């Protein structure tokens with residue numbers, strides 16, 4: 001009777017030992033399989049989200065509050081502005097960058113009460129901010145946030161010379177305002193100054209700017225897009241805003257009034273690299289560029305990180321659980337096999353007195369343990385499927401609920417790309433635990449290693465056994 | 474030439490701080506086709522002697538030669554699997570296997586050429602010691618003591634070795650079963666040309682042997 005037959009007979013006839021070992025490896029195998037599945041799925045969801053968001057870097061000025069901007073001295077303001085624009089220009093010309101975008105804002109231009117169209121009545125909150133753009137094709141369109149329905153984009157000439165032209169949302173036309181390409185919308189440039197006599201800010205100059213509509217876009221509901229989640233309704237060329245800011249500066253420099261500092265500002269600029277693989281390199285370029293400047297930056301990885309916090313915690317938790325369960329399996333299997341090998345002392349003595357090579361005996365014990373242990377683990381693969389999905393669903397749900405309530409107490413992270421569009425609900429619905437071929441192989445390899453390690457104790461016992469003491473006592 | 478030769482065999486157990494010499498310069502030779510009985514009072518070292526010639530332990534000094542070659546040179550494990558078989562007082566069969574499987578295990582370990590149809594051979598050996606096919610397929614712990622010892626003898630036979638060693642093979646058996654076992658062992662020596670060495674207390678066993686070796690008269694010197 002050769003090795004394999006002996007293994008088989010031993011496993012099939014020594015039922016108690018086999019059943020205990022099978023149960024043990026089945027139970028712990030489930031824990032291992034679940035934790036591997038959770039880890040792999042977390043990795044999967046991260047990749048998935050990253051791919052959808054794409055490789056992006058967002059530069060932000062640390063100064064975001066209007067009042068902070070106005071509080072800067074002219075010198076500091078010029079410096080901060082220049083630093084930001086320089087960085088944008090340096091970085092956007094890098095070859096890794098597929099496209100880049102920067103939006104200017106200037107508060108002094110506001111929607112005017114119009115006689116022809118009652119726009120103010122619609123309370124376009126954002127209408128008071130014109131949304132400056134710099135690109136021939138809107139980055140927002142590339143980001144699949146909007147699509148141009150009618151008309152065309154700004155021409156290079158319009159962008160460079162800052163024409164009074166505008167691309168508007170079809171939401172404006174949907175609100176029963178029948179705008180057509182070529183129509184005009186009036187905005188007013190309102191310059192304010194502080195009047196010490198009245199001790200309040202008063203409007204000192206007003207000028208009507210009539211913007212010609214050259215295009216109408218439609219908003220797309222896209223959760224995986226970038227920064228500009230609150231779509232502005234009115235796009236104008238950046239240079240147009242620069243032009244009017246310059247006008248205001250000139251106005252105040254000629255008068256002796258104390259201007260209320262209405263300043264052109266940038267909230268952020270965005271760079272999209274060709275592929276996610278370019279992101280690490282570009283990230284370094286960005287780091288060098290903004291090294292000693294007052295600029296913050298965020299990448300799509302940060303954004304995914306922020307959103308996946310819970311799932312990542314779960315993943316690292318399950319990694320710990322994996323190691324722990326492997327340790328537990330190791331110890332438990334070692335003790336069980338040791339106990340049963342001791343019970344089989346006589347049998348082992350018989351093999352040895354028959355002249356069996358000790359190595360062959362050791363191999364037999366390892367094979368027996370592997371045979372039953374792997375069977376237990378393979379059985380656990382079948383059941384973990386249901387276990388891990390419901391278990392991790394439960395965990396994700398409770399953890400996210402906990403995190404959300406925690407979050408309410410603090411300021412939400414608004415710095416990440418796509419902070420509002422992609423919600424935790426999206427992630428929960430995407431979170432699908434499944435174990436794949438390679439995970440199964442991983443599980444079997446880890447399981448086999450654990451089982452082999454757990455054989456060391458009984459094997460050590462066999463090595464020091466002397467057949468004479470067992471057989472001729 | 475003798476198949477097994479023991480020269481100046483010495484062995485002692487540590488007993489507290491002193492050594493207690495159990496076997497002191499024992500020399501003896503064993504031939505094929507002969508049935509030897511090793512006798513002596515209890516504790517004189519019979520089992521110890523058997524364990525040495527069975528290569529289950531190392532002698533302190535002296536030599537044990539199988540066909541003129543030191544057994545330590547052959548290698549203890551190899552010597553055990555190809556040249557000797559041991560029959561124990563408590564049968565020492567693997568309890569969860571049937572008789573046939575117990576014999577087959579031994580046949581799987583030896584390197585001696587045995588033939589092709591191992592199962593048929595094993596059944597023949599079992600049959601020759603009086604175990605029929607029905608009993609051969611029964612778990613050994615459901616066989617009587619005498620039957621189990623027969624299975625052990627069939628196992629010893631099955632590996633086609635020259636030397637069969639037995640330590641009190643009839644110790645656990647009643648008179649009738651003992652006789653059957655002793656007859657079987659003597660038959661192995663006289664009809665199958667084996668060298669059979671049996672340690673025994675049983676006068677009936679000793680009577681049937683070709684040579685009685687009394688350990689206490691040849692070597693036993695109590696030096697404690």
Ligand SMILES: Nc1ncnc2c1ncn2[C@@H]1O[C@H](COP(=O)(O)OP(=O)(O)OP(=O)(O)O)[C@@H](O)[C@H]1O
Nearest residue numbers: 486487495513514515516517518519520521522674
């Ligand atoms: N492992 C051991 N350590 C120390 N002393 C031992 C050991 N094994 C046996 N002895 C002693 O060695 C002596 C010889 O033992 P052995 O078993 O060879 O005797 P025996 O002749 O077979 O006796 P019996 O007829 O009772 O079986 C005994 O006095 C015994 O107590």
Ligand SMILES: [Mg+2]
Nearest residue numbers: 519520521640
């Ligand atoms: Mg004895």
